[in-house]
Amino acid sequence: MSQYETHEHDVLIIGAGGAGLRAAIAASAAGVSVGVVCKSLLGKAHTVMAEGGMAAAIGNVDERDNWRVHFADTMRGGQYINNWRMAELHAKEAPECVKELEAWGAVFDRTADGRILQRNFGGHKYPRLAHVGDRTGLEMIRTLQDHGVHRGIQFYMECTTLELLKDGSRVIGAFAYDRERGRFRVFKAKAVVLATGGIGRAYRITSNSWEYTGDGQALAYRAGAELVDMEFVQFHPTGMVWPPSVRGILVTEGVRGEGGVLKNRDGRRFMFEDIPDNYKNQTADSPEEGWRYTQGDKSARRPPELLTRDHVARCIMREVRGGRGSPHGGVYLDIAWIKEKLPNAEQHIKKKLPSMYHQFKELANVDITREPMEVGPTTHYIMGGVRVDGDSQMSNVHGLFAAGEVAAGLHGANRLGGNSLSDLLVFGRRAGMYAAEFAKQNPGGSIDGGQVERAARQALEPFEQAGDGESPYKVQEDLQAMMQDLVGIVREQSEMERALAGLKELRVRAAQVRVPGNREYNPGWHLALDLQNLLTVSEVITRSAIERKESRGGHFREDYPDKDPTAATYNLVAYLGPDRELQLRKQSIAPLPAELQQVIEENKT
Amino acid sequence: MSQVTFRIWRGDARGGDFKSYECEVSEGMVVLDVVHHIQAEQAPDMAVRWNCKAGKCGSCSAEINGKPRLMCMTRMDTLPLERPITIQAMQAFPLIRDLVTDLSWNYEVKRRIKPFAPRPPDAPDGTWRMAQRDVDRVQEFRKCIECFLCQDVCHVLREHEKHAEFIGPRFLVYTAALEMHPLDKGDRLKDLKDTQGIGYCNITKCCTKVCPEGITITDNAIIPLKERVVDRFYDPIRRMLRVFA
Numbered sequence: 037m038s039q040y041e042t043h044e045h046d047v048l049i050i051g052a053g054g055a056g057l058r059a060a061i062a063a064s065a066a067g068v069s070v071g072v073v074c075k076s077l078l079g080k081a082h083t084v085m086a087e088g089g090m091a092a093a094i095g096n097v098d099e100r101d102n103w104r105v106h107f108a109d110t111m112r113g114g115q116y117i118n119n120w121r122m123a124e125l126h127a128k129e130a131p132e133c134v135k136e137l138e139a140w141g142a143v144f145d146r147t148a149d150g151r152i153l154q155r156n157f158g159g160h161k162y163p164r165l166a167h168v169g170d171r172t173g174l175e176m177i178r179t180l181q182d183h184g185v186h187r188g189i190q191f192y193m194e195c196t197t198l199e200l201l202k203d204g205s206r207v208i209g210a211f212a213y214d215r216e217r218g219r220f221r222v223f224k225a226k227a228v229v230l231a232t233g234g235i236g237r238a239y240r241i242t243s244n245s246w247e248y249t250g251d252g253q254a255l256a257y258r259a260g261a262e263l264v265d266m267e268f269v270q271f272h273p274t275g276m277v278w279p280p281s282v283r284g285i286l287v288t289e290g291v292r293g294e295g296g297v298l299k300n301r302d303g304r305r306f307m308f309e310d311i312p313d314n315y316k317n318q319t320a321d322s323p324e325e326g327w328r329y330t331q332g333d334k335s336a337r338r339p340p341e342l343l344t345r346d347h348v349a350r351c352i353m354r355e356v357r358g359g360r361g362s363p364h365g366g367v368y369l370d371i372a373w374i375k376e377k378l379p380n381a382e383q384h385i386k387k388k389l390p391s392m393y394h395q396f397k398e399l400a401n402v403d404i405t406r407e408p409m410e411v412g413p414t415t416h417y418i419m420g421g422v423r424v425d426g427d428s429q430m431s432n433v434h435g436l437f438a439a440g441e442v443a444a445g446l447h448g449a450n451r452l453g454g455n456s457l458s459d460l461l462v463f464g465r466r467a468g469m470y471a472a473e474f475a476k477q478n479p480g481g482s483i484d485g486g487q488v489e490r491a492a493r494q495a496l497e498p499f500e501q502a503g504d505g506e507s508p509y510k511v512q513e514d515l516q517a518m519m520q521d522l523v524g525i526v527r528e529q530s531e532m533e534r535a536l537a538g539l540k541e542l543r544v545r546a547a548q549v550r551v552p553g554n555r556e557y558n559p560g561w562h563l564a565l566d567l568q569n570l571l572t573v574s575e576v577i578t579r580s581a582i583e584r585k586e587s588r589g590g591h592f593r594e595d596y597p598d599k600d601p602t603a604a605t606y607n608l609v610a611y612l613g614p615d616r617e618l619q620l621r622k623q624s625i626a627p628l629p630a631e632l633q634q635v636i637e638e639n640k641t
Numbered sequence: 642m643s644q645v646t647f648r649i650w651r652g653d654a655r656g657g658d659f660k661s662y663e664c665e666v667s668e669g670m671v672v673l674d675v676v677h678h679i680q681a682e683q684a685p686d687m688a689v690r691w692n693c694k695a696g697k698c699g700s701c702s703a704e705i706n707g708k709p710r711l712m713c714m715t716r717m718d719t720l721p722l723e724r725p726i727t728i729q730a731m732q733a734f735p736l737i738r739d740l741v742t743d744l745s746w747n748y749e750v751k752r753r754i755k756p757f758a759p760r761p762p763d764a765p766d767g768t769w770r771m772a773q774r775d776v777d778r779v780q781e782f783r784k785c786i787e788c789f790l791c792q793d794v795c796h797v798l799r800e801h802e803k804h805a806e807f808i809g810p811r812f813l814v815y816t817a818a819l820e821m822h823p824l825d826k827g828d829r830l831k832d833l834k835d836t837q838g839i840g841y842c843n844i845t846k847c848c849t850k851v852c853p854e855g856i857t858i859t860d861n862a863i864i865p866l867k868e869r870v871v872d873r874f875y876d877p878i879r880r881m882l883r884v885f886a
Contacts, residue, residue: 279669560685
């Protein structure tokens with residue numbers, strides 16, 4: 037083990053998106069030494085792609101907003117299986133976190149009286165998303181990055197974690213390799229925060245980048261941590277569908293927040309045709325009322341395009357499957373129509389949605405100020421992840437924390453748009469604070485050289501494969517196609533069982549992949565290693581999805597199309613059993629305290 | 642569908658060469674799609690950086706037919722397909738391997754620039770008031786995705802290799818965003834003049850031309866900063882006053 041470069045920190049953070057950076061800043065503010073390991077260069081993590089905004093009940097645009105409404109909206113959107121403590125903390129602390137970003141230099145769009153402007157988004161009762169045009173994620177990551185680099189945090193860029201290192205029941209570090217030279221590195225730490233994001237690369241059509249291979253979920257799972265809610269994958273309703281090479285790239289919900297409407301081939305606004313009961317009295321009766329809502333009329337209710345993402349995605353699928361879709365298998369998203377209502381519509385669209393304008397113009401030859409976009413669902417986010425304590429973000433493994441997309445609980449069965457960026461800040465901060473606290477109270481452990489050697493040997497296998505092993509790219513492609521087809525937006529028992537069998541075969545193939553070249557910046561090798569994580573999370577998703585025999589939020593079963601009230605009482609927990617096989621457990625949801633129950637009741641109308 | 646030849650530079654700091662690859666090009670494809678196809682089918686170990694594939698992260702910067710571009714935003718149907726298309730790494734930075742360069746200098750430069758220092762909050766709740774029209778120009782600069790194409794094309798860095806004395810267009814834009822931030826009280830003019838080499842820029846506007854975000858780097862960021870530096874340090878009346886002060 038001594039041959040590997042070793043770094044030592046009080047707190048090690050894995051991932052440098054919004055949650056990782058916020059955790060790093062919080063931990064360093066607590067006076068401990070902090071190292072951040074990230075798979076890409078600093079500032080390139082997935083947060084950079086977030087578009088619409090961050091949800092926080094600061095009430096700048098509608099003074100009726102407050103944490104109680106935000107909490108109730110989040111719980112309703114999550115179909116009440118959320119970790120209510122996290123939903124409460126999130127709603128209460130998000131405003132503070134947004135203001136903090138401004139104090140660190142973020143420049144949000146402004147209201148007429150010079151405060152932070154907020155926009156409408158799906159499932160949020162009031163305009164709630166602080167934003168910067170449609171590049172809010174860039175603003176956030178850059179602000180955190182530029183603030184963080186002056187705080188003595190050590191960054192290890194382009195460094196991928198292979199294994200969490202344990203001393204008994206406790207996590208005491210991580211084993212990683214750097215991409216540039218392929219050298220192994222040992223990180224010793226008193227506490228580790230996972231902030232690695234999601235799993236989108238398990239699917240063919242996704243808005244996620246190459247990094248999103250379920251690393252944190254798989255690392256935690258192998259280290260003995262429990263995963264929860266993994267059946268709940270969010271398919272964002274609006275991804276690009278044409279041309280083929282851009283399929284899946286995100287089209288922000290902000291388009292609909294600014295007045296964009298969804299239409300089928302026949303020009304019908306199909307979203308008016310199916311409005312869930314629990315949203316009926318919050319949803320506009322007519323296109324005219326919906327438009328007034330998007331323009332800030334406080335007496336109007338929101339248009340059905342701003343229903344929750346799970347519902348909108350399914351309505352789009354229904355139109356496409358019913359033969360009423362657009363030529364390339366999507367539906368139309370039209371923002372150009374607002375020129376009937378606004379004198380300066382073209383300028384307005386370019387100002388509020390600049391990167392959408394640019395993206396469609398450059399990649400699809402579509403001018404969104406004149407023509408509708410073609411859109412369809414794309415794999416976007418996983419609500420499930422590492423099961424954590426709501427306050428501290430610590431998992432069931434001592435010293436192992438998780439924050440952001442890799443953690444679970446806040447979003448329940450479906451995440452509201454805009455609740456992710458605020459999640460990163462609120463729980464990134466908490467994870468960093470509590471990890472620092474943990475590090476202060478617990479001395480360092482000792483690293484097991486055997487564990488390191490095993491991980492190192494395993495990592496080099498793709499180079500040593502005898503014969504003509506397969507290319508990792510082929511295995512990934514087949515995995516993505518299978519998960520897309522069999523464990524996608526619409527699920528069914530026998531298809532998912534086929535997926536389980538398919539995963540077994542893919543595991544065998546993945547164990548035999550072979551990569552040419554050497555260890556220096558070799559993407560084939562990196563993918564071969566990522567495949568293990570992708571397979572692990574795919575299995576957990578599939579097994580959990582088979583187990584939940586109902587439809588709720590992001591999880592829709594054709595064979596069980598209705599919500600089952602008895603299934604609202606538990607979360608599905610997945611963990612590695614003593615036999616190294618996946619185990620599932622139904623974990624009862626703790627009853628809501630009377631005070632929070634009251635908040636939900638008072639917001640039902 | 643057409644068959645196109647690509648010449649992609651393969652190698653590392655020790656040396657290398659252009660290698661030819663054939664690839665089918667179909668409707669809507671961008672250069673990064675081609676690179677991915679070649680990776681998956683022919684060269685699994687070909688090094689390339691990318692993340693968002695939507696022009697938002699600035700990872701896939703390269704030189705396509707000699708021009709600094711983002712691979713993910715360069716559509717194949719904008720290139721002349723009858724001749725081989727060359728793809729190589731940015732030339733202003735040390736090569737790591739194939740299409741990947743060592744960008745660490747950029748991160749070091751940024752660390753040296755004085756950070757944001759806001760005035761005390763305007764309201765008792767710790768918030769500020771800023772008019773949209775006053776933040777418009779800063780928001781333009783903050784669109785920067787740090788692709789470093791402006792640094793790549795800048796002749797002060799690329800030909801004259803003044804990396805030690807000049808921070809380059811990216812960090813002049815960054816400094817401008819801080820200097821023109823309505824809340825910022827910091828003062829970076831002396832640094833711009835003394836250690837960051839703003840005088841080296843002779844406003845050829847190459848950086849503006851390659852910016853994938855369309856930031857008017859030279860006109861809106863660099864020239865106003867140059868004016869501020871001149872006003873402060875080279876204004877004849879002020880110089881006289883300084884002599885007598």
